[in-house]
Amino acid sequence: MVSSPPSPTATGAMPAIHGNNSNSSHSSSSSSNSGGGPPPILKSSPPVRILPSQLARIYSLAHPAAVLLGFAVRFPQLVNDPVSEMLNALPLLAASQVVFAIICLPPAGGSFDNNTPGSSSGATSSSTSSSSSSSNIILRPGRPARRKGGSGGSGGAGAGVGGGVLGGLGGKVIPSLLALILTTLLATPVLAILLVLFGAPFTTHHAQTALCAAHMALLTAVPLVYVHGVDGAVWKEVWGAGRPADAVWGAALGTCVGAWLGAVPIPLDWDRPWQAFPITILAGAYLGFATGTLLGRTKWVYGKRLRFTEEGELTDKKME
Amino acid sequence: MAAVSGVSAILIANVLIPLAIAIFSSGFFPYKPLVSGLAECEDSEQNVKPPFDKVIFMVVDALRSDFVYSNASGFAFTQSLIRSGAALPFTAHASSPTVTMPRLKAMTTGSTPSFLDVIFNIAESDTSTTLAFQDTWLAQLRARGDRLVMYGDDTWLKLFPGMFDRADGTTSFYVSDFTEVDHNVTRHVPNELLQDDWSAFIMHFLGLDHIGHKLGPRSSHMFKKQREMDSVIGELYASIERGGHLQSTLLVLCGDHGMNDAGNHGGSSSGETSPALLFISPLFKTMGGARHQAPIDIPDDFQCYKTVDQTDIVPTLAGLLGFPIPLNNLGVFIPDLLDVWHLYSQRTKVLLANAKQLLRRLEHSFPDHKIAADQLPGRCTTEPLTSMHEAQCAWLQVMTLIKNPISSEDQDELEPALSRFLSSAQEVLTNAASDYNLRQLLLGIGAMALAVLLLLPNAYKQLSISMHSGAFLAGLIVCYGGMMFASSYVEEEHQFWNWTFSAWTFLLHVKAASRRSCASSEQLPISNGPFSSSILAHYATLALFATHRILRRWNQTGQKFAAEPDIAHNFFPTNLYILWPLVIVTYADICVHLSHSYHSSKLWRLICIAVTATAFLFKLGSVVSDFPELLGTTHIGTLKRAFNRVPLILLSRIVFVGLLLLILVTIYNRKKTWKKEPFMSGMHTSVMHEALTLLLITQSRTTNIPLFLIFRLQAVTFASMNLSGIELTITSLLMQYMTFFASGGSNAISSVDLSNAYNGIDHYSVFFVGLLTFVGNWAGPIWWASAARHLRYRQTWKEKEAHMTTLTFHIATSSLCVMVACMTLRAHLFIWTVFSPKYLYMMAWAVMGHLGVNLLGEFS
DSSP, X not given: OOSTTHHHHHHHHHHHHSXXXXXXXXXXXHHHHHHOSOOSSOOOOOOOOOOSSHHHHHHHHHHHHHHHHHHHHTHHHHHHOHHHHHHHHHHHHHHHHHHHHHHHSOOTTTHHHXXXXXXXXXXXXXXXXXXXXXXXXXXOTHHHHHHHHHHHHHHHHHHHHHSTTTTTTHHHHHHHHHHHHHXXXXXXXXXXXXXXXXXXXXXXXXXXXXXXXXXXXXXXXXXXXXXXXXXXXXXXXXXXXXXXXXXXHHHHHHHHHHHXXXXXXXXXXXXXXXXXXXXXXXXXXXXXXXXXXXXXXXXXXXXXXXXXXXXXXXXXXXXX | OTTSOHHHHHHHHHHHHHHHHHHHHHHXXXXXXXXXXXXXXXXXXXXXXXXXXXXXXXXXXTOBHXXXXXXXXXXXXXXXXXXXXXXXXXXXXXXXXOSHHHHHHHHHHSSOOOHHHHHHHHHSOGGGOXXXXXXXXXXXXXXXXXXXXXXXXXXXXXXXXXXOSEEEEEOSOOTTOSSHHHHHHHTTHHHHHHOOSEEEEEXXXXXXXXXXXXXXXXXXXXXXXXXXXXHHHHHHHHHHHTOGGGTTEEEEEEOSOOOOTTSOOSSOOHHHHOXXXXXXXXXXXXXXXXXXXXXXXXXXXXXXXXXXXXXXXXXXXXXXXXXXXXXXXXXXXXXXXXXXXXXXXXXXXXXXXXXXXXXXXXXXXXXXXXXXXXXOTGGGGSOOOSXXXXXXXXXXHHHHHHHSOXXXXXXXXXXXXXXXXXXXXXXXXXXXXXXXXXXXXHHHHHHHHHXXXXXHHHHHHHHHHSHHHHHHHHHHHXXXXXXXXXXXXXXXXXXXXXXXXXXXXXXXXXXXXXXXHHHHHHTOOSOSSOHHHHHHHHTXXXXXXXXXXXXXXXXXXXXXXXXXXOIIIIIHHHOHHHHHHHHHHHHHHHHHHHHHHSOSOHHHHHHHHHHHHHHHHHHHHHHHHHOGGGSHHHHHHHHHHHHSSOOHHHXXXXXHHHHXXXXXXXXXXXXHHOOOOEETTTEEOXXXXXXXXXXXXXXXXXXXXXHHHHHHHHHHHHHTTOOOHHHHHHHHHHHHHHHHHHTTOOSSGGGOOOTTTTTTOSSOOHHHHHHHHHHHHTHHHHHHHHHHHHHTTTOXXXXXXXXXXXXXXXXXXXXXXXXXXXXXXTTSTTIIIIIHHHHHHHHIIIIIIIIIIIIHHHHO
């Protein structure tokens, strides 16, 4: 239901640009659909590396610091009037996130197709087919994923072959546009619902919750969508919080964990204005974003997954 | 330590836990015996002529010392009285808890109510919180046939039922009312001043306190209110000066407590504990002694003029009005007022009466010490070591001075000796009332630490086996323990459990997601249950999140957000058509489960239906009599008529007996036909569990009854998730605490729900009322302890042992932390309002919740 608006725009836009490749993607997806049975192991995209250019390396460090600094500078205004400040900061945050993504991150379909050009299209299309069969909220944009996966593969191939034909700005504008659209239409409502489920006010503070969710969505979803497009396997991993750690997933998880930790000072009886509802959550989210972005790239964490399996499970299975 | 095996460690720890609590409690809540009866006149006291025969006792709620004495005060006339010597100003130290009722007790009995007193006040029903049977200065006046009148705060009427000849009480319920509450008192003043039948005229003005609560001590309303109070003083003083029947009337102006900078009170900050106290009479002008300045600069600690204890009011009034000092008094006659007697012998007689009374009190409190006996003449030559020793020596000196023939020099010595005895005796007695036995506190902490250490190796083993859950639980225990040292987090403990529970649900979600991806790769079915359960398993965490969010909003508790609207207090009363169907569905659900869980005969089903229906009727009947607002105006009339003749006690007894019958029949037939059958996707139920649910519902507030539907949904969800042993333990722990707060519990004594404490009993009985209160307030935790047992039905003894180790370890560490917090923070502002209540709740959790429910449930 929620996903229906973006799908026509995506389907409408994609063939216009990558018209020549849309056929192949269609055929691959339909073949896997007819095949029915999913492959034995889900293969999703590997962790993302920051682009190798000098600018990307520097800016990827500067960006989280700048976002945090901006938040700190505007903090008094946020305390004074959270709603209007959050609203006013949205375009700036969106712009800076998009700039960050464009400068530092490989656009959807760009990076990992270079690593494994042959298997990637099959993997993505099969994963989307499985995702469309399982009705998960986030995985619903299954159809655009199919296009995207196909076109991404083609984009990679194009970049490999033609070099500068599509690899320039065009290949980055579409993912960033997609990122912004999906962030607004999908990630913000989902995060708002999650905020409420985690204890945000339900009957009051609607504007605060929505804006807080919008900020968190910009911090989490823009890089994720930019990098992974609507790759169902990736989003399934995101839903299960099982992505391998990298700067992008680190930022997303960091934002959410930070927001969760941000609730800690609220019960204190200090009667400070900054203890009001979304402020500490948002501060936690921003801090978590910066920490997660930087931490996700470090060699100790990079590529590791949040797993929640344990010894007890084995005995459980034996008993069954 | 590691040599202790698992079972014996659990056993020893669970013996140590109640032991440690008992030892700690005896040190933390010292027993303070009260003397019953009424003090009677002694011969020697009768020839002291009392200078006053009437008293006007004017209490201004929250009258902090600076409100009267400062430059910015509105009490201009009163200050002129201070300057002229007609008013003697003091600061009367009010001990914590600085709320009206305990303060009134202190000002009338002369004793400081202990914390336990405060608890018993709340725990007892409203009518029994009286001082009707205690010795107070009001009772003394009444005993000699005097009449008393009272206007103002109706706390007085509750404390002294039937004591006043004329009274008009005002409730302090509407805090936003600044004028009406006081007008209701002042309008009686002119009339009462004309009457000559009373000998005590008590007024209690609430407006100043209301302004404080609402606007703080610096509000502009405060000055106006002070002027208003000052004009009352002026009116009273003028009529006293006029003579007539009021010519020997003492006017006392005092606050019951002060207020802090925010205008609130209850704690022990200097602002809260420093109310003003003034004795006013034209007679005092004739006394010698230094005149006081007024207004004065207010010191930071609000100690203006001389600081006396609030309890000193009682013996002072007794001396000035000439009645025996109430038996439980700890106060000392205020020496500045001795000057009203010009004769030296009369002054010493007044002090001697006070001394004898305190001596009796000392002997009653410390039966081991022979104070009056002349045992230690030699030891008194050295410097006294303790205040007890000093009291003994001072009394010895008094006795020698009295026994020996009185010379003029001795007379000069007697009064200081008496004063010395009085002050040291007061010190001993007040310390006995409020001081802690540090040795026992440490002993209790030591015993609890031993329990923790005993369990530590086993608990560590359990937690380290299962990495993630173990780390989660360890983090939870550490955070929870640390939280006990922060007053805000103790007050808002429910936030912690909600916060942790959402994290736990998230972890379960991650686990389920990763397991699903593994399962799909291995082509394994997720669960062996029916189709519905696999769907449930898929959305299990979402269901948990959603239901938890509803539970969270069911009852707002704590301190900070307690007033926010919630489901039980705001949504249901206005949406009765949602409440009652849910309640009926809950009862029907239990009835269905009861009758299905044991499938033998129609008779069984009939009994089940009958018991459930009776339980529902009882609930309906109690709502009709106690909470008619939950029934709407249309039906209340007919229902009232219908339930008019039905004895509710009988109904509830039928329910209890019926439940007992069901359980007994099940136990009797267990071996014959009892089969455990998976009911609803793996959640096994039993007659025991369903009967327990019905009992818990009977003991719950009506608005909380639908909670049990949600509980069942959650339990079924958990059952579909194939949780491991440690996960079930954590789930059980989280659900127990979370639901306790969701059903309205908090760490404040005031949140104890007593509405179901008397179900089925017609008289007060500590055991039954206590048990029913516990069952009612811990309904959620008890239900989840039972549900978790059913979730763990497959567990081996080894796993059960791990479960018990973990739970015992948690309760031992949290108890240890509460104890350490109470000991180290015993001088904290919130010790009586936050930490001590938490300790009491912790006792209930440990002794009843842990030992009584969790552990006993394992063996039943």
